[in-house]
Amino acid sequence: MYSFFMAFAKWLQGTWWAQDISSSVWAYPWVQMTHYSGLSLWVGTNLALDLRLLGIGKKRQTAAQLSDALFAWNWIGFCIAVCGGFMLFASAATKYIPNPMFEIKLGILVPLGIVLHIINQLKARTWGQTAETPAVAKLSGLIEFLIWFAVITAAISIPNFEA
Amino acid sequence: MLPLCHWLETNSLIVRLDTSIVWSSICEILHYSGFFLVVGSTVIVNLRLLGLAGKKENPSALAEQLVPWMWIGLGMTILSGFILFAGEATDFYLAITFRIKILWILVATIFGAIVFRKTRQWGEMPSVPVGAKLVAFISLVLWVGAILISVEVPAISGVG
Numbered sequence: 001m002y003s004f005f006m007a008f009a010k011w012l013q014g015t016w017w018a019q020d021i022s023s024s025v026w027a028y029p030w031v032q033m034t035h036y037s038g039l040s041l042w043v044g045t046n047l048a049l050d051l052r053l054l055g056i057g058k059k060r061q062t063a064a065q066l067s068d069a070l071f072a073w074n075w076i077g078f079c080i081a082v083c084g085g086f087m088l089f090a091s092a093a094t095k096y097i098p099n100p101m102f103e104i105k106l107g108i109l110v111p112l113g114i115v116l117h118i119i120n121q122l123k124a125r126t127w128g129q130t131a132e133t134p135a136v137a138k139l140s141g142l143i144e145f146l147i148w149f150a151v152i153t154a155a156i157s158i159p160n161f162e163a
Numbered sequence: 164m165l166p167l168c169h170w171l172e173t174n175s176l177i178v179r180l181d182t183s184i185v186w187s188s189i190c191e192i193l194h195y196s197g198f199f200l201v202v203g204s205t206v207i208v209n210l211r212l213l214g215l216a217g218k219k220e221n222p223s224a225l226a227e228q229l230v231p232w233m234w235i236g237l238g239m240t241i242l243s244g245f246i247l248f249a250g251e252a253t254d255f256y257l258a259i260t261f262r263i264k265i266l267w268i269l270v271a272t273i274f275g276a277i278v279f280r281k282t283r284q285w286g287e288m289p290s291v292p293v294g295a296k297l298v299a300f301i302s303l304v305l306w307v308g309a310i311l312i313s314v315e316v317p318a319i320s321g322v323g
Contacts, residue, residue, distance in 0.1 A: 025318060032314040036198075037307055043196070044203010048232055060227045061220065069217030069225055073207060149196065156191045160184060 009093035022091035035084030041077025043148055045070040046117055053120060053133050053141030063128025063137065067121055101161045105154035113147040120144055168252035181250030193243035200236025202306050204229035205275045208282055212291050212299035223286025230279045237272065251322055258320035264312045271305035278302050
């Protein structure tokens with residue numbers, strides 16, 4: 001499996017556009033900007049919904065209303081972050097594949113966070129009908145909140161684990 | 164300013180924080196998380212004023228819900244950002260891109276604060292005024308620009 005991913009990484013890193021990103025002074029920051037803009041929308045709105053499920057902060061809107069208001073741009077942010085992230089990955093794919101923090105981030109934490117986020121978004125319609133959310137909503141919101149912090153921690157730790 | 168930067172860099176607490184992988188990682192986590200909260204919440208309110216997000220929701224209710232996270236995120240970003248800055252204060256101070264970044268974020272924060280403050284008033288109107296949409300658009304551009312200038316600091320000046 002590892003050799004398959006490594007072969008894919010070598011091919012991806014060798015594509016003309018991946019080489020353009022890694023060799024250009026200007027392209028790399030623009031791709032980073034794309035990734036971070038998407039992440040700001042995705043993580044920012046995820047955390048806002050998790051905190052509302054936890055019952056922390058203002059309660060002018062129910063969790064159901066907030067989830068509904070954030071839904072479209074939450075997923076637009078996700079798509080932007082994935083596109084930017086894929087381009088960043090492509091520019092140095094062979095360096096990322098053997099990195100344990102990258103493996104933990106993309107192999108475990110991100111899929112876990114996405115699954116729990118979808119559950120929270122779907123359940124917010126029933127959990128979030130009133131100002132006070134039930135205990136299960138608080139627990140689910142807390143777990144998702146912690147997972148996204150773990151994702152950020154893993155992402156920040158990637159340079160510390162470079163071979 | 165340079166003697167102050169030098170004093171910051173050599174301050175024992177800053178040196179301890181800057182040389183510890185754990186503490187510098189915590190600062191980075193807080194910096195990024197705070198920034199995501201600020202930009203995420205501000206952009207959503209800007210998009211709502213522009214009629215591109217949460218159309219069924221009242222803009223004023225949405226802004227009131229998100230405003231605490233904008234300020235808490237900003238506090239996290241500034242505090243952690245100061246510690247990250249202090250470790251390499253002289254290099255950051257001399258980097259022109261870093262000065263532009265700070266000025267840019269200051270302007271973006273002022274626009275963001277105006278948007279949050281005025282949305283309570285604009286949101287109660289039958290339709291969002293054109294002036295409000297213009298301010299929201301400028302705020303949106305400023306925050307996306309803030310991300311670009313932030314990543315340009317290490318790319319151009321080599322610090323951070």
